[in-house]
Amino acid sequence: MADRNLKDQLSELVAHLEKTVPYAAALHKQKSGTRVSVNRVQESVDPEDPSEGLVVTLWNGQNFYEYATNKWTWTDLKSTLTGLAKLSLKSLDKNQPAKPVDPGTPLEKDFQTAFEIDPNARSLKEKLDLARDRMNKALAAGPNVANAISVLGDTTSEDVFVNRAKRMSQRITRVDAILVVFVADGQRMGEVHNGVSKNGGLEKAVISDEEITKMVADAAVLAKAERLAPGLYDVVTDPEWSGIIAHECFGHGMETDLYVRQRALSRSYIGKPVASSIVNMFDDPSLIDEAGGFFFDDEGQPSSRTHIIKDGVLQRGLTDLASANALNLTRSANGRRESFARKAYARMTNTFFDNGRHSAAEIIASVEKGLYLRHATNGMEDPQAWGIQVEGLWAEEIKQGKLTGKVYSPVIMTGFVPELLKSISMVGNDRWISGLGMCGKGHKEWVKNTTGGPHLKMKARLA
Amino acid sequence: MIKKITESLKKQNLSGWQIRWARKKSHQSFIALTQLECRRMVETEACVISIYKKKPAGKLGMASFKITPANLENFEKEFERALFAAGLVNNQPFELPDQPGKLSGVLLHEDGLGEDTLAACEERIRAAVAMEKQVRLSAAEFFVDEIESRLMNHKGLDVSQMETLLQTEFILLARAGERENEYINRTTRRFLKDFDLEAEIAQSSRFARDATAAALPRTGNFPVVLSDEPLDQLFNPLVARASARLKYNKMMNMDLGGSVVDAGPLKGDGITLWSNGGIDRAVGSTRFDTYGTPLGRVCLIENNILKTYLADKRYADYLSVPVTGELGNIEVGEGSVPFKSLLDFSRGNGKTVYHLQAFSAFEPNAITGAFSAEIRAGYEITPNGTRPVKGGSVSGVLQRDLLDCRLSKERVQRERVLAPQGILFSNLTIAGN
Numbered sequence: 001m002a003d004r005n006l007k008d009q010l011s012e013l014v015a016h017l018e019k020t021v022p023y024a025a026a027l028h029k030q031k032s033g034t035r036v037s038v039n040r041v042q043e044s045v046d047p048e049d050p051s052e053g054l055v056v057t058l059w060n061g062q063n064f065y066e067y068a069t070n071k072w073t074w075t076d077l078k079s080t081l082t083g084l085a086k087l088s089l090k091s092l093d094k095n096q097p098a099k100p101v102d103p104g105t106p107l108e109k110d111f112q113t114a115f116e117i118d119p120n121a122r123s124l125k126e127k128l129d130l131a132r133d134r135m136n137k138a139l140a141a142g143p144n145v146a147n148a149i150s151v152l153g154d155t156t157s158e159d160v161f162v163n164r165a166k167r168m169s170q171r172i173t174r175v176d177a178i179l180v181v182f183v184a185d186g187q188r189m190g191e192v193h194n195g196v197s198k199n200g201g202l203e204k205a206v207i208s209d210e211e212i213t214k215m216v217a218d219a220a221v222l223a224k225a226e227r228l229a230p231g232l233y234d235v236v237t238d239p240e241w242s243g244i245i246a247h248e249c250f251g252h253g254m255e256t257d258l259y260v261r262q263r264a265l266s267r268s269y270i271g272k273p274v275a276s277s278i279v280n281m282f283d284d285p286s287l288i289d290e291a292g293g294f295f296f297d298d299e300g301q302p303s304s305r306t307h308i309i310k311d312g313v314l315q316r317g318l319t320d321l322a323s324a325n326a327l328n329l330t331r332s333a334n335g336r337r338e339s340f341a342r343k344a345y346a347r348m349t350n351t352f353f354d355n356g357r358h359s360a361a362e363i364i365a366s367v368e369k370g371l372y373l374r375h376a377t378n379g380m381e382d383p384q385a386w387g388i389q390v391e392g393l394w395a396e397e398i399k400q401g402k403l404t405g406k407v408y409s410p411v412i413m414t415g416f417v418p419e420l421l422k423s424i425s426m427v428g429n430d431r432w433i434s435g436l437g438m439c440g441k442g443h444k445e446w447v448k449n450t451t452g453g454p455h456l457k458m459k460a461r462l463a
Numbered sequence: 464m465i466k467k468i469t470e471s472l473k474k475q476n477l478s479g480w481q482i483r484w485a486r487k488k489s490h491q492s493f494i495a496l497t498q499l500e501c502r503r504m505v506e507t508e509a510c511v512i513s514i515y516k517k518k519p520a521g522k523l524g525m526a527s528f529k530i531t532p533a534n535l536e537n538f539e540k541e542f543e544r545a546l547f548a549a550g551l552v553n554n555q556p557f558e559l560p561d562q563p564g565k566l567s568g569v570l571l572h573e574d575g576l577g578e579d580t581l582a583a584c585e586e587r588i589r590a591a592v593a594m595e596k597q598v599r600l601s602a603a604e605f606f607v608d609e610i611e612s613r614l615m616n617h618k619g620l621d622v623s624q625m626e627t628l629l630q631t632e633f634i635l636l637a638r639a640g641e642r643e644n645e646y647i648n649r650t651t652r653r654f655l656k657d658f659d660l661e662a663e664i665a666q667s668s669r670f671a672r673d674a675t676a677a678a679l680p681r682t683g684n685f686p687v688v689l690s691d692e693p694l695d696q697l698f699n700p701l702v703a704r705a706s707a708r709l710k711y712n713k714m715m716n717m718d719l720g721g722s723v724v725d726a727g728p729l730k731g732d733g734i735t736l737w738s739n740g741g742i743d744r745a746v747g748s749t750r751f752d753t754y755g756t757p758l759g760r761v762c763l764i765e766n767n768i769l770k771t772y773l774a775d776k777r778y779a780d781y782l783s784v785p786v787t788g789e790l791g792n793i794e795v796g797e798g799s800v801p802f803k804s805l806l807d808f809s810r811g812n813g814k815t816v817y818h819l820q821a822f823s824a825f826e827p828n829a830i831t832g833a834f835s836a837e838i839r840a841g842y843e844i845t846p847n848g849t850r851p852v853k854g855g856s857v858s859g860v861l862q863r864d865l866l867d868c869r870l871s872k873e874r875v876q877r878e879r880v881l882a883p884q885g886i887l888f889s890n891l892t893i894a895g896n
Contacts, residue, residue: 041555041712045526045548047541052533053507064501071508071532084504091499128551147713182714182830189714189830227833227858230682230894260495261602263634263645322500341505343493380823380837384636384645385674387854389823389837410828412835414856414894442632442647443824463835463856463894 010162020085023059023101025163029340033155036131039147045124048155053340056081060088061098068341103165111170111295115201119154127152141216144184151178161300170295177205183219190223197291197435225409228395230463234370236363239432241376243451244390246281246353249417250308252381255346256317260326264383274314275421281309283318285333285349291435292349292449299335299344306332320346338445345441353453356427360455363426365401372396386417413460428454479515479559481616492581494603516549523556524549557780559616563757566750570743571626573654580607591664598668603633614755624750629658637671644674651878654744670840677853680895688805690885691820698793700861703829705763707774711781717769724767730867732798733766740791747792747879756788795882798870805887816844832861855895864888
């Protein structure tokens with residue numbers, strides 16, 4: 001676990017800085033791991049984007065100041081930060097009130113994720129062989145497989161957070177198994193990716209043979225697929241697609257740093273219905289087995305579950321320290337950084353629609369004429385105007401409650417968020433969470449998070 | 464740090480090595496509404512070391528690792544780990560380049576940018592927004608970065624450069640009655656004289672104001688002019704078709720002399736496209752690429768025909784084609800039609816034209832060329848007038864739709880793209896009302 005000496009030095013630094021400013025905190029972040037990637041013509045075994053650095057946060061009563069670095073001596077650091085603390089006081093507006101920052105409930109604890117198979121206990125050769133085996137299965141799964149990329153990664157993140165109330169560390173191990181298959185049809189290419197990303201050990205980095213076969217079959221279909229005629233359709237979304245809707249509709253829109261900037265319409269809808277009454281939605285970093293899970297956020301807030309939509313009614317937002325402090329909101333553990341070098345923002349973690357009571361088969365059987373959406377790829381939010389965009393690869397025709405095998409690709413869903421969510425008429429009982437995605441704040445500040453949900457039935461504008 | 468690493472690598476029994484070193488200093492500020500929320504300074508330094516080892520049967524083992532000042536003491540351990548990893552993988556061999564001749568003097572760095580630049584930018588944006596009616600500032604972020612980099616390899620290559628980057632992301636809110644809409648602007652430039660915050664605020668304010676009166680577009684197939692933001696990503700599928708890396712990895716099956724668009728009669732302008740790393744002050748410019756190859760201007764596609772693969776040293780060796788270096792800026796040749804006449808297209812034939820300038824996320828699939836994106840800022844132009852549109856989507860397939868397009872004769876320099884100011888596609892799918 002965390003080096004006690006590091007905690008002591010950070011505590012001493014924080015105490016020293018709080019002689020000048022009302023609040024100081026320090027976060028040391030370290031990430032290491034291995035990424036094995038193979039395809040039919042290339043192989044690589046490289047470190048998984050290693051980084052190590054320190055960020056120190058100062059609050060002068062009105063503004064935050066931060067210094068981040070990956071090269072320091074304690075003497076130089078103390079000197080630099082003392083200067084920054086004094087400088088920060090010069091920017092105080094004497095006409096505005098100063099405000100304290102709550103350092104939170106005192107806590108001294110070290111946390112660690114559990115695993116059955118320690119990635120560090122497996123040799124690089126074993127990992128390489130596992131990735132090669134998966135690639136070879138994909139290449140053999142169909143006649144026109146042009147290539148298959150098989151990735152096996154493991155990452156260990158170690159964070160130490162110290163303020164005057166807290167001295168905490170967490171060690172989180174995550175594994176990624178990703179497969180991308182390319183199937184050719186003349187000059188056209190069908191591409192499907194799938195896999196798993198979970199906190200824990202290598203026992204979770206599994207893609208079954210059945211899944212590989214299905215991916216290759218799907219890619220072959222996509223290589224021939226035609227575009228969909230635009231229109232309003234009855235649709236059934238699979239859990240992956242449902243998850244991206246959750247993320248884009250009231251995930252980003254509930255990040256309270258947007259409230260401070262007055263660019264989230266949702267703030268005026270707290271306590272009001274925004275979705276069908278059968279819809280429930282959560283953000284939950286305390287689901288520690290999921291890739292967006294952690295024990296405390298990058299600002300020292302212990303993780304807990306946030307009920308975002310309860311029975312169709314909007315409940316509360318996701319906070320970082322700055323926005324919670326500015327708006328006098330109770331903290332949630334959503335202050336996250338891309339790395340030590342980047343600012344903390346209010347960010348989602350594991351965000352998902354909760355289960356309902358129908359099976360996927362019942363939902364599809366209920367559709368007279370519509371489309372079944374799978375293989376979602378990405379989405380984009382519009383928190384102020386409540387627009388939403390979700391893109392994906394697969395829209396399969398449903399006729400009289402049955403899938404016909406006729407597939408359109410690619411497909412885009414657009415719409416007005418409340419209209420979309422209020423159209424949800426059936427919620428599945430098969431919630432599943434995908435950890436493959438990364439989330440940006442706009443188009444930068446990438447952090448790992450997960451999205452999920454059960455099958456959903458709704459009306460949506462597609463093209 | 465570099466000296467110690469270099470000396471250590473020279474003692475090892477390797478067939479090759481490369482060191483990529485970078486030191487970055489970044490000043491950052493974050494404004495919420497009009498108030499300073501946070502000011503930051505970031506200093507980082509890191510080396511990425513790649514090692515190469517010849518293996519039996521002519522294969523090449525290779526691996527990389529990263530060393531920072533914080534883990535310099537772990538160099539030996541990280542090296543041994545990488546050496547072991549290199550022994551496991553089997554790749555086709557390639558040669559690292561020798562020291563190049565004279566590097567280009569492309570302008571990448573402006574002296575004197577730093578913390579004072581931040582304060583000046585904050586004042587400029589407040590003043591520019593104050594000039595706009597109906598519009599207020601929601602948020603603004605500024606990054607002023609200075610990056611020093613150096614690349615060395617075992618063959619004596621040793622090249623370096625200094626660059627600066629000025630970045631902003633700002634969000635404007637425009638209100639009309641109960642309705643308020645936002646517009647997000649992201650701009651990156653290398654030099655202060657190109658960082659025209661006032662012009663960006665003026666255009667973004669217009670988009671934000673117009674969004675308050677915007678309606679969904681109509682559904683159907685229409686002529687569409689793309690300009691501004693979508694130009695940044697529009698040509699990526701064409702670059703992918705020229706990619707030696709994708710060709711070698713069997714993800715793209717293009718031969719030299721082949722057409723980058725679908726078979727069929729060409730009804731409009733053909734595309735001529737260069738990779739150009741030598742445009743002064745452009746964000747996509749660089750003196751050398753990942754392997755140290757100097758970047759200049761090379762024609763990849765001429766009148767829709769693939770002329771040259773875009774090949775760094777590794778993939779050039781693999782495919783036995785000339786080394787072009789990695790992608791610099793994407794430069795696309797101009798057409799013959801004034802931009803304004805593209806927008807006036809509807810007047811001559813009575814058709815509706817959509818002029819689309821910003822999307823939620825416009826990212827054509829590099830492999831298939833298919834694109835679909837939600838409209839954030841655009842206009843419906845008919846013989847009876849123009850109205851703003853927002854929401855709904857535009858869809859197409861680049862390789863198919865380029866068979867019938869017109870390029871404007873005016874070109875614009877964006878961050879990494881020098882391209883015609885507007886492109887008229889005669890038949891894209893719009894999904895709206």
